[in-house]
Amino acid sequence: MQYTFTLDDSFLFNNGDSVTADDVVFSIQRLKYVNGNPSFLADGIDSVVANEDGTVTFTLPDVRPTFVTELANTAFSITNADVVRANGGTDGMDAAETDGAADYLNQNSAGTGPYQLESWAPQDETVLVRNPNYPGEPPYFDRILIVNIPEAATQKAALESGQIDIATDLSPDQIAELEDNADVNIWRGPGQWNHFLIMNADPEIGGPVSDPRVWLAVRLALDYEGYLQLWPGSVTPGSVMNYFLAGAFQDDRALSRDLDRSKALLAEAGYPDGFDIDLKYPDWNAFGIDMNINAQKVQADLAEAGINVTLAPGEFGIALEEYRLGNAGFGYWLWGPDINDPVDVLAFVPGGKVATERLRFTEERAPAEILELRDAVKKESDPMRRAELFDQIQVWLQESGNFAPFLYPPTQTGLRVGINGYNWHPQWVMDVAIISRDEM
Amino acid sequence: MVLVGLLVVFGWIVVALLAPGLASHDPLAQDVSQRLDKPGENGHMWGADALGRDIQTRVLHGARITIPAGIAVILFGSIIGVLMGALAGWLGGLWDELLMRITELFMAFPTIILAMAITAALGRDIRNAIIALVIVWWPGYARLIRGIVLEIKHNEYVDAARCAGATGPWILFRTILPNSIAPAIVLMTLDIGNAILTFAGLSFLGLGPPPTSSEWGSMVNAGLDNFSQWWMWLFPGMAIASLVMAFNFIGDGIRDIFDPRLRRD
């Protein structure tokens, strides 16, 4: 399967260079070989070639209707090959060891967007200024300041006093308190993050939670209604497929609590009196949702089914690493899709990134039926048939998957009155280039 | 003042012992329909937290964690400190130099950073927080006791014991250590408030007991996310303040009565 793209030659890089097919090839290959976090996104690309007529051809191993959607991920952004090379970058196969452009790109832009990076202080602030060579309509603001304010209470106070114009991490309780503030508007929309429990399929690591009967028992033990009361405006996800993706199970197809059946399943799995287990999760306020609160409710919910949970929060980076390496037995994480297409859910199906790499639900451990479904849906381009297959996959995940999705909070953003054009986007949160302010 | 202090401390100890009987709720019982209830609502005298748990109940139960934790730090810290100080003072010479350099080293090391590093390394729970604090707590005692041992090493009764044929260890344990106990206890009463404060500070930073715990410092921490619900952090905060204040009133009184030497610093 091949895709050939013609480049729009009106675009220039921020230093004035024109964008060429070579830049595209360099950017994609560097992403693929540099072994960074999003490199896996390029795994499914066999080759990228610059043609003599200035077009670019991507070759994929098989038919993939979602490819264009995948390319919309920010990781596929085109960078200026000359500049990146001059600053230590490479797109060679050994890029993981030899590429040294990160330091440069951490402080400079080499792209084509309306804004370019002025400075970046990790965990502190990011400053964007207009790209002078942007061919389109120049964005409204000269400069955009993205400030990390870890405490949500501080963020709220800063918004109320007008120090900041947009606050993205307010908790549902704080949003409720801002309702009456005449200086603040609330933007409401579907959420981005699915909150779920993870259970490792490897008995060595997961112990009791590596049993598929326990997976379902855990799902049936959660008090879904309760989480909605904790976080007003949320919904209960019907599956681990993110709520806004086409065909995702909505709350009408979500599981309900059934403690009796949960206990029966536990007994069947050999745990009539429950078991002890650690719940590992990051000590983190996830976009206004304090994960500690949910973890404590999970602990209380599962106690009613006889499962004795000990909470083991860890610093974000450390918890993430344990999870990424597949060493977390029982944990609590969240997920925002990498691709705005239902195929994103395949990460949670055996063989997929989360199920297999992080939770060791390998293809060998999985029944043939789900693997066949997965292979079929990847190649399917008929929308009706595709929807049917995704329906079946979600039913399977609900019955037999090793995840327990329990909360889908809304996106609620606080904006100062006068800020226009804000729109939430599931991948890049907001497009700062289309935001403006009423002239006073 | 000492009397007030004694009364408050005694009160908290009674609370700690009888918490299950005194409290109106179960400290872990969640009721999400009553979350963030204001003080007085639904029978929550001091309000409810983000999971609908009764704040008053949790503060009362918190005394069962914070008081023993403070005592444990002081107790283990003083035991190690007294032994190290007595050994240094008694052995003298090179040993004294070595032990005192080690003591000085731990005094120079920033308490909170050492404790943070230790809890980060060992994992987050009450036991590890106490271990971390004991490691930074003993040097004060070692210094004090060494001074006392040096002073009484050549006292008449020690000389007398030695003349009577007593051996080194016997003298150390029968004459010198008993004489060191009183000042050590004075220092302990002066110190316990500080130990409780530091322990609460550690758990406020999220390095103490896990989040479900009703330990006072971690309750204040949980209140940060609900800053406008002041009852979530103010009541446990005032509990820490009242207990530490009471201990310090007692400590001040004891300092004035018993030990003019300590008055100097």
Place this chain on the structure above:
Amino acid sequence: MPLQVFFLRRLLLTIPLLIGITLVSFIIANAVPSDPVSANIPQNAFDNEEIIAAFRAKWGLDKPPHEQYLTYLGNLLRGDLGVSIKTSKPVLEDIRQFLPATIELASFGILIGMALGIGTGIIAAVWRNSLADYLTRSYVVIGVSFPIFVLALIGLNLLHVQWGIVAGPGRLDFIMRDPPNVTGLFMVDAALAGQWDKFANAFSHLILPAFVLGSYVAGIIARITRSSMLEVLGMDYIRTARSHGLHERRVVLHHALSNAMIPIVTVIGLSTANLMTGAVLIESIFAWPGIGRYAFRAATSQDFPAIMGVSILIASIYVLVNFIVDILYYFLDPRIRVA
């Protein structure tokens, strides 16, 4: 003992201490059970032996511990504290970036503490057993007993959120750019650049955390000032001075206070050195980008080079402050000069 000898002797004594500090921080950093490799290499590279070997070589992890320690000491002597795993910048550079914020906060806190503590201490001693004395003595106990993180929350809630008298967390309003960097102290830099709006804003941000930090120090200083002044005021030469008809204010401030200063200086020195505990708590509540918050992040994320760097820095400050106190003693207390 002449000053030079005294000075040298004290200086030599600090050397084993500093070496010991590096050793302890090294042991703690290496006692951490988790493997720094797994925490710092992207997952995809995890099966790549070459990358892992390169990482181990870079951090000296392929050598036995004592060699690692010697390597570290060698680098330290050259002023190289290693590279922070979390920020991927040299630890020294991180310290240079975060330390000024803490210095600004701590020095302001100490100043407030000294002004409050010495002032109330003198009043309490001069009018012994008066109402002012009782108030001071209660304040002393409350000041040292009240958890500063709770005091910070109360202050933030009332003074910032409810009444809006002072600015909130951070060193400046978020929309303000930092003043041109000269000293790293925002108030000083803003004044140097003549940016008086920034000066006022920085002050408004600084005053509350500094006051909270200072309140604890004030309690300790007030206690020692009062008792030290009482002792001195009871002495013969003060009575003599009074009987010679010297003005009371002159007696108290000139004769008594200067003699009561020795213990006060000690306590101020000690509290300066121990301010770090308070700084970690205050900086985390007030989102103050200082060394305390840096240390906290380093500790929770097991960033060994940063933990070691900060520990050595703070301990060296402690040693330095003690050294200065000793030197001050030399001038304040004639007995040391004789001994």
